[in-house]
Amino acid sequence: MPEILDRFRSSTWGWLRGTLLGWLTLLLCLVGVGFIIIAAVWVNNLIVTYELTHDRLILRKGIFVKSIDEIELYRVKDVRMDFTLINQWAGIGTIRIDSSDETTRNGALVMPHIDRAAERREELRRLVDTARQKRRVRELDVASDLF
Secondary structure, eight states, rough: OOOOOOOOOHHHHHHHHHHHHHHHEEEEEGGGGGHHHHHHHHHHHHHHHHHEEEEEEEEEEEEESSSEEEEEEEGGEEEEEEEOOHHHHTEEEEEEEEESSSSGGOOOOOEEEEHHHHHHHHHHHHHHHHHHHHHTTTEEEOOOOOO
């Protein structure tokens, strides 16, 4: 079993304090409806756990029916972080990963509302570089100008 360097999931508390929708949900708590929305977001955030090892990003999905998916770090093409002004204040961000792995065939892997997103992004970039050097792999982009 590979050593897990970091384990994290989307933050419900970060979503509440770091997004406009979260602030509106807190206001709706005054009439009771907000608690239902918070519970739904919390359960949704429990569904996916991200684990980072030296070689892989592992996605553990599910509560009753579970699945495990992995992205080999040497296959990662791009790691991007998006955040709003409110996200910055709350210390959260959204990390997007593009890779040549089957996991991201239909689009980037999006990890929303991640605590310490900038720090985790930098660690992920460092591990991607290390994994590429270890396997002696380079990223090659081929573009066609035929059209």
